[in-house]
Amino acid sequence: MLKVGVIGAGAAGFFAAIHLSNQHAEVTILEKTSKSLAKVKISGGGRCNVTHAALELNHLVKNYPRGEKFLKKSFQHFAVKDTIDWFESRGVKLKVEADGRMFPISNDSESIIRALKEEALKKQVTIKYQFGVIKIKYNSRKFELSNGKETLTFDRLIICTGGNPKLEGFDFIKELGHQIQPPVPSLxxxxxxxxxxxxxxxxxxxxxxxxxxxxxxxxxxxxxxxxxxxxxxxxxxxxxxxxxxxxxxxxxxxxxxxxxxxxxxxxxxxxxxxxxxxxxxxxxxxxxxxxxxxxxxxxxxxxxxxxxxxxxxxxxxxxxxxxxxxxxxxxxxxxxxxxFKEEFVTAGGVCLNEVNPETMESKITPGLFFAGEVLDIDGITGGFNFQAAWTTGYIAGKHADQPNSNE
Structure with a gap:
């Protein structure tokens, strides 16, 4: 059975992990803190702005200052309607506010967190907390991840570490051969x-x-x-x-x-x-x-x-x-x-010309995938950053455990 590691227990990390088929892969999320889905919890003043009611693709992509062309391809696989259907099929009904933002009708981010955690449990996803990855080695098509004390080995790797205000926060990704667009604040x-x-x-x-x-x-x-x-x-x-x-x-x-x-x-x-x-x-x-x-x-x-x-x-x-x-x-x-409040967003991250928008796989390192704000993608306020996380997480998860992955 393939071993797949997911770095980061945020929205993109969870969504990627739960869309890996448990028939093909043993999935472990590695989280550097003691908590998961922290940004989901505080988003929208604790209500969680899940997505935005921009159902037309051409309208949706216009809300991304960086990543519009890349996401136009990705959204064809999973977009707003898919997000709504996914959560509602798991008992989380969503509502649209006057400005187009969408929230759970409970007005409580715990509804979203519960759905994600229950699905992860059902899919037998393991979460390893307080494992801050500081080094990744790529040897013989295997990924060796170290936190300085312990080393774990995976066949495939999905990086969902989110944005970082400092360029050195991407050093471990640069060591895998990727270029990074230097981060600057947004929103x-x-x-x-x-x-x-x-x-x-x-x-x-x-x-x-x-x-x-x-x-x-x-x-x-x-x-x-x-x-x-x-x-x-x-x-x-x-x-x-x-x-x-x-x-x-x-x-x-x-x-x-x-x-x-x-x-x-x-x-x-x-x-x-x-x-x-x-x-x-x-x-x-x-x-x-x-x-x-x-x-x-x-x-x-x-x-x-x-x-x-x-x-x-x-x-x-x-x-x-x-x-x-x-x-x-x-x-x-x-x-x-x-x-702006807790809405910390950065512009910058992994250069998009080095990632396949149809699979989220690296064009440089086979078996390496990315999802969420670690990519040079960011949206305006209103649920767009979460939609990008759900979309890229879904696609990365769907492809990371495929036997015919780019090897």
């Missing part, structure tokens, strides 16, 4: 320590547009002002697509905010002109337009150098243009980042 909020906008913390706009100056990188969606800067889905998703560029800029850049993504400069000019004619004697500062919260409107007005006492029929064309500019293109200086 973070923008710090704006010198900007007065921080005083408006707690204000949210439901559909803003945020663009990084000097690039084509932009995203639209909910935006939140915090005591350290700007956050919300629009910023988090923009940080993912701009992860490498922002790292190169040492997280110093400028963001252009359009407080409502549907606005044009022309529509703002027309709407304000109509209001000005209809209400000439009203104060500009105390009559918010376009559904903008009063505190934010007041800030935008004062930033345009319009005084608290100014009436609509008193403001000059210059000040009116400044107000429109603040509405349409409010510029903030980014100086630093803050990791």
């Amino acid at each position: 973070f909020t923008f710090n704006t320590p010198t900007e007065p906008i921080k005083s408006l913390m707690g204000i949210a706009m439901p559909d803003a547009h945020v663009k990084l100056e000097g690039t084509k990188l932009s995203y639209q969606g909910p935006l939140l002002i915090t005591h350290w800067g700007i956050s919300g889905p629009a910023v988090l998703k923009l940080s993912a697509f701009g992860a490498r560029w922002l790292a190169e800029q040492t997280y110093k850049a400028k963001a252009h905010i359009r407080w409502n993504a549907s606005w044009t400069e022309e529509s703002l000019v027309q709407d304000i002109s109509r209001f000005k004619i209809a209400h000439p004697k009203k104060k500009v500062s105390t009559n918010p337009l376009f559904g903008i919260p009063a505190r934010l409107w007041e800030h935008l007005v004062f930033r345009a150098e319009i005084t608290e006492a100014d009436l609509w029929n008193e403001i000059s064309k210059k000040h009116l243009n400044r107000l429109i500019q603040n509405l349409f293109c409010y510029i903030v200086a980014i100086e630093g980042k803050t990791t």
Whole structure:
């Protein structure tokens, strides 16, 4: 019987292990800590954002800043509908929220953890905790794994160690001949320590547009002002697509905010002109337009150098243009980042041109497979990283115990 080792007891590791046929393989998961599925447990505030209701393949792949082409092939074997069916067939019903995120109807990540652990038990998967792999030797088509005290030997190996913030965290993979795309943070909020906008913390706009100056990188969606800067889905998703560029800029850049993504400069000019004619004697500062919260409107007005006492029929064309500019293109200086809650994601990992997307097998080392965030794949927030873990784990598991594996 083949011996298959799986490094990492996270989502991808469990899914890979339980899709190995127990008729063909003896499966052991090696976990460096004393716990399994830790990220599953805390995801989504303890509810576990299992996947996203992006059922169309072309829509699904657009949510991966890195790995889109690779995953387009992989998702043909296991995608969102397959994830839903897999969990629901094991008694875990899922629900779709307004933004497309999917959670167990129990609102408890333990439902997901229980399903995975029960399946692993049924498949007779062994889990060896506190076994941190520090060295892998590939001899005579066998993998010798050492934690410094003990050595285990496997016929096949699936690496599911997740992302790592440091390049040296991939050293044992580089020793197997693979190139690593250096890791950089993804999914973070923008710090704006010198900007007065921080005083408006707690204000949210439901559909803003945020663009990084000097690039084509932009995203639209909910935006939140915090005591350290700007956050919300629009910023988090923009940080993912701009992860490498922002790292190169040492997280110093400028963001252009359009407080409502549907606005044009022309529509703002027309709407304000109509209001000005209809209400000439009203104060500009105390009559918010376009559904903008009063505190934010007041800030935008004062930033345009319009005084608290100014009436609509008193403001000059210059000040009116400044107000429109603040509405349409409010510029903030980014100086630093803050990791978003527990959603630690890195961009980087095993170079995808060295892995077969149809099998997850290494093109360099026969019998070696990869799954999850150890690959240079990452998605935006909303369940996409878990979907990539389920997909790549499933494919790796289905192929790692095949007698005709690439040898």
